[in-house]
Amino acid sequence: MSWASWTTPGIFAGRNGVQTGEAGPVLTGELDVHTTWIEADGLAHVTVQYSGASDWLPLAGSPVPCPSETASRALHDAVIHSIRTGAALPLDDADAPPPRPHPGPAAAKEPRAN
Template structure:
């Protein structure tokens, strides 16, 4: 997937498809599993975005400062009623723990 998600967070009154979260995180031991290149480690940037169906989201991840974006394994994932912000927090926690983390 070589795409660049929009950065920043839109106001809460915007429709769900407009939400954008981007954070930097350091992967824990064992890194993070991607579809395109397998495990990646180190300082990463992650950005989940809603899929067109409005029920699932895809997590894009890259080495911080790089141009290429990858898809976090097991993405897209269904989003709980808590929304994209909760999914984003969960992904950040999984990445920090490492062990070839994935999105669900």
């Protein structure tokens, strides 16, 4: 049986914090995020805790169907991005790609066709 896990410490939740469990508390401030993917059940389990705490709480919407280790790593990264940008339910937004950075004024101009 194959499995993989990732932990990202020190994520600052956006203004809405993140919802835990079905009706669990909303966590705000500095958080740690942990994702475990288990091949046998095809699920990614995403948990969150206050940085330095000992109790991990499931993120609302976890576990999530996830077909591969690569997909679970991408899910973990998407959850981190969603939490930082203020998604209270980051697993709802995890399928959406992260927004692309604004190109700035110089890159926004396209050359004219002659």
